[in-house]
Amino acid sequence: MRNRPKSGGDRKFPRTGPWPERRHHDEEAGRRGRRRGGRMLDYGELRLLILSIISERPSHGYELIKSVEDMFGGSYTPSPGVLYPTLAWLDDIGYAVAEASEGNRKSYRITAEGEAYLAANRTTVEALRARGGQDGDGVRRGAPLAVAEAMDGLKAALRGQLRRPGVPQAAVERIVAILHDAARRIADDEPPETVTPSNPTNGKETMSAPNTAAGQTGLLPKIERIRHELRRRQLTVLSAVSLTPNMIRITLGGDELEGFTSLSAGDHVKLFVPDGQGGTAMRDYTPRHYDPHNRTLVLDFAVHEAGPATQWALGVRPGDPAQIGGPRGSQVIGGPIRAWVLIGDETALPAIGRRIEEMEAGVPVTSIVAVPGTQDEQTFETAAALTAHWVHRTDATDAAAIIERLRDVPLEPGTFVWLAAEGSVAKAIRAYLVGERNHPLAWLRASGYWVKGKADTTEKFED
Numbered sequence: 001m002r003n004r005p006k007s008g009g010d011r012k013f014p015r016t017g018p019w020p021e022r023r024h025h026d027e028e029a030g031r032r033g034r035r036r037g038g039r040m041l042d043y044g045e046l047r048l049l050i051l052s053i054i055s056e057r058p059s060h061g062y063e064l065i066k067s068v069e070d071m072f073g074g075s076y077t078p079s080p081g082v083l084y085p086t087l088a089w090l091d092d093i094g095y096a097v098a099e100a101s102e103g104n105r106k107s108y109r110i111t112a113e114g115e116a117y118l119a120a121n122r123t124t125v126e127a128l129r130a131r132g133g134q135d136g137d138g139v140r141r142g143a144p145l146a147v148a149e150a151m152d153g154l155k156a157a158l159r160g161q162l163r164r165p166g167v168p169q170a171a172v173e174r175i176v177a178i179l180h181d182a183a184r185r186i187a188d189d190e191p192p193e194t195v196t197p198s199n200p201t202n203g204k205e206t207m208s209a210p211n212t213a214a215g216q217t218g219l220l221p222k223i224e225r226i227r228h229e230l231r232r233r234q235l236t237v238l239s240a241v242s243l244t245p246n247m248i249r250i251t252l253g254g255d256e257l258e259g260f261t262s263l264s265a266g267d268h269v270k271l272f273v274p275d276g277q278g279g280t281a282m283r284d285y286t287p288r289h290y291d292p293h294n295r296t297l298v299l300d301f302a303v304h305e306a307g308p309a310t311q312w313a314l315g316v317r318p319g320d321p322a323q324i325g326g327p328r329g330s331q332v333i334g335g336p337i338r339a340w341v342l343i344g345d346e347t348a349l350p351a352i353g354r355r356i357e358e359m360e361a362g363v364p365v366t367s368i369v370a371v372p373g374t375q376d377e378q379t380f381e382t383a384a385a386l387t388a389h390w391v392h393r394t395d396a397t398d399a400a401a402i403i404e405r406l407r408d409v410p411l412e413p414g415t416f417v418w419l420a421a422e423g424s425v426a427k428a429i430r431a432y433l434v435g436e437r438n439h440p441l442a443w444l445r446a447s448g449y450w451v452k453g454k455a456d457t458t459e460k461f462e463d
């Protein structure tokens with residue numbers, strides 16, 4: 001039963017709700033756009049602003065975040081942690097209703113009670129919108145007219161593309177690549193600057209880490225963390241084939257892939273498989289390729305002796321059920337990156353292959369991948385300028401062969417190194433890069449995708 005106001009039309013700025021409001025918006029204000037001497041928007045104000053936006057056009061959460069951000073010219077972005085409780089409140093109180101829309105997202109529409117509440121607070125809403133206009137000119141203030149016009153053109157083009165229902169994943173990825181490319185090229189013309197890492201947030205996070213080594217560009221790569229709705233999906237195995245002697249490619253399909261989002265090759269899904277003792281085990285796998293039109297998802301499994309996920313991959317047949325969760329978020333690496341070096345073993349090969357295939361035309365990429373033998377090497381369709389090195393090794397926990405090959409690879413300023421392998425291998429390569437090659441930590445991401453002798457274990461390294 002929804003909690004409706006006794007008299008919707010004459011309520012003004014309701015202050016109470018089921019959430020600890022002060023903590024939420026104090027955190028929020030600390031993270032994003034605190035006005036001089038006060039908060040950018042308090043909860044009551046945000047509710048009114050949201051109502052006024054959905055009175056013009058029903059919208060889902062992400063659209064609302066972008067609308068408020070646009071209104072404030074990018075100087076204030078409500079995080080999902082603030083926006084969704086606000087929407088839930090409006091729904092509970094009866095000012096808005098949530099309706100299922102394209103892609104299983106909820107679209108919010110204003111109700112008659114909401115319209116009445118909005119009308120009763122019209123003056124406040126107008127003041128809020130005017131405040132948006134004042135605060136919103138941060139980037140534009142002093143920008144040449146031609147730049148402001150180009151920004152408007154970009155915004156209109158994005159709206160045109162993204163407001164259509166069911167935007168294909170390929171289009172989203174193309175837009176993200178174009179925007180990153182534009183950002184990188186604009187940043188390349190900027191004077192050097194050093195930015196301190198921001199604190200983690202619940203929603204979208206952009207982090208630039210300080211540069212520590214001489215000889216780097218002075219500009220920093222940008223790492224944007226984007227959270228996704230966390231859902232379990234019941235799928236079906238469409239095919240299971242041997243890609244190479246030690247890699248099985250499994251294609252999953254099903255309507256529940258609707259809305260599946262993976263923006264970065266570093267993403268992972270959780271695969272739920274029988275643990276062999278009557279329970280369920282979860283393991284991490286890279287979304288190697290997602291096709292939103294046919295609703296298919298490809299996962300590649302490195303074959304090793306033990307482990308429930310590997311056993312599952314070895315045993316499944318077309319028609320078998322499969323269950324995945326996530327990705328819960330994407331870490332999109334961009335900014336003024338001039339070249340990439342991608343290093344890993346066969347568990348990192350799906351991420352490395354995807355990264356290479358999604359790379360923009362002409363970008364210099366060097367890959368060093370350790371596999372058991374020649375037949376385990378793979379080829380990639382890419383427009384990037386790829387130099388692929390394959391290292392054949394017997395011991396997956398020996399970093400020496402990879403490091404030996406790495407010695408000949410130049411690490412010019414502006415080179416981003418992405419690396420994932422067995423934990424001790426990743427650690428040793430990272431130590432070599434930082435200690436012997438003086439590669440800045442800001443230009444390096446290293447992970448242990450598995451740890452020898454330990455089931456279901458990964459390793460992360462502090463930046």
Ligand SMILES: Cc1cc2nc3c(=O)[nH]c(=O)nc-3n(C[C@H](O)[C@H](O)[C@H](O)COP(=O)(O)OP(=O)(O)OC[C@H]3O[C@@H](n4cnc5c(N)ncnc54)[C@H](O)[C@@H]3O)c2cc1C
Pocket residue numbers: 266267268283284285286287299300301302303304305306307308309310311346347348350351396448449450451452453454455456457458
């Ligand atoms: C972000 C992320 C993405 C990943 N993407 C992929 C992917 O796309 N494809 C992929 O194959 N793997 C991937 N991995 C690695 C994979 O999750 C692990 O290898 C996982 O442990 C395999 O599960 P399992 O049930 O087979 O073995 P577990 O039950 O986890 O482990 C059982 C035993 O096998 C050992 N072991 C685990 N993996 C290996 C291995 N590769 N070689 C030799 N011994 C091993 C363990 O040390 C343990 O002793 C990814 C990991 C992360 C963190």
